[in-house]
Amino acid sequence: MTTSTGLRVLVTAGAGGxxxxxxxxxxxxxxxxxxxxxxxxxxxxxxxxxPGLTTSVCxxxxxxxxxxxxxxxxxxxxxxxxxxxxAGIAGPTASVADMDPDAxxxxxxxxxxxxxxxxxxxxPYLKQSRAGVILIMSSLAGRFGYPxxxxxxxxxxGLIGFTKTLSRELGEFGIRVNAILPGAVEGPRIQQxxxxxxxxxxxxxAQEEAAALANQSxxxxxxxxxxxxxxxxxxxxxxxxxxxxxxxxxxxxxxAS
Ligand SMILES: NC(=O)c1ccc[n+]([C@@H]2O[C@H](COP(=O)([O-])OP(=O)(O)OC[C@H]3O[C@@H](n4cnc5c(N)ncnc54)[C@H](O)[C@@H]3O)[C@@H](O)[C@H]2O)c1
Numbered sequence: 001m002t003t004s005t006g007l008r009v010l011v012t013a014g015a016g017g018x019x020x021x022x023x024x025x026x027x028x029x030x031x032x033x034x035x036x037x038x039x040x041x042x043x044x045x046x047x048x049x050x051p052g053l054t055t056s057v058c059x060x061x062x063x064x065x066x067x068x069x070x071x072x073x074x075x076x077x078x079x080x081x082x083x084x085x086x087a088g089i090a091g092p093t094a095s096v097a098d099m100d101p102d103a104x105x106x107x108x109x110x111x112x113x114x115x116x117x118x119x120x121x122x123x124p125y126l127k128q129s130r131a132g133v134i135l136i137m138s139s140l141a142g143r144f145g146y147p148x149x150x151x152x153x154x155x156x157x158g159l160i161g162f163t164k165t166l167s168r169e170l171g172e173f174g175i176r177v178n179a180i181l182p183g184a185v186e187g188p189r190i191q192q193x194x195x196x197x198x199x200x201x202x203x204x205x206a207q208e209e210a211a212a213l214a215n216q217s218x219x220x221x222x223x224x225x226x227x228x229x230x231x232x233x234x235x236x237x238x239x240x241x242x243x244x245x246x247x248x249x250x251x252x253x254x255x256a257s
Contacts, residue, residue, distance in 0.1 A: 004031035008077035013087035015042035025228025060114035080125035111155035132175035167244030183250025218251030
């Protein structure tokens with residue numbers, strides 16, 4: 001197994017879903033991990049499960065909360081080597097013509113500006129690391145157009161530009177920056193998406209699941225543990241020459257819906 005022994009890792013939105021799987025992978029690989037999340041009860045549950053884990057309650061969409069959280073994380077860990085920018089919401093389902101502008105802004109505030117804020121405050125700590133790493137959670141929706149999900153797709157494409165730019169800016173400090181682009185991931189989120197499509201299209205959830213899998217070469221959804229394993233690899237010395245890359249984990253999906 002790739003080791004993370006000694007690495008100090010911050011995972012945003014680490015108390016559920018993909019963030020939780022990434023946290024578990026780093027802890028299993030020997031890292032010291034701090035997670036933040038908006039859900040205090042879920043953070044407490046994670047701490048009970050993983051002794052030694054440190055946590056902050058934080059709303060990444062709130063600039064003051066996010067910047068305070070980074071300082072708390074660096075203080076709890078005694079510095080920072082790896083930042084996992086995982087926090088992101090799916091946002092509304094509506095055409096651009098019908099989009100509620102406030103809902104649009106809420107997605108940008110968390111997915112794009114929240115990622116910017118956390119990263120900006122983490123950079124001084126990462127520069128002091130022997131080998132800093134930033135991972136950014138984009139999506140399949142950062143590779144294709146996604147009808148009726150414009151704020152989500154727009155932010156996930158925006159994070160690609162952010163990744164590419166950060167890699168150019170930070171390489172000289174030995175900091176590597178990569179984006180992970182998951183496709184449909186097993187769990188409650190994909191079930192909600194499939195249920196939404198089923199009611200919109202007058203089909204069953206099973207029919208929507210079959211249609212989603214027909215769209216990819218590999219006929220299963222992504223297990224979140226695969227994303228944890230990839231994050232651990234990218235943060236390890238085995239990934240020391242990988243930066244500025246966009247890494248899809250989506251069974252070779254051919255579109256975003
Ligand atoms: N699940 C998928 O199929 C999928 C696919 C591609 C990309 N992604 C991306 O992966 C990331 C994680 O997705 P997920 O499905 O695990 O998410 P999720 O909806 O399961 O939520 C994960 C965690 O985010 C926390 N959270 C929500 N709003 C927050 C906020 N404002 N501040 C701090 N924490 C907050 C929640 O409390 C939860 O614990 C997101 O950026 C998402 O866009 C997910």
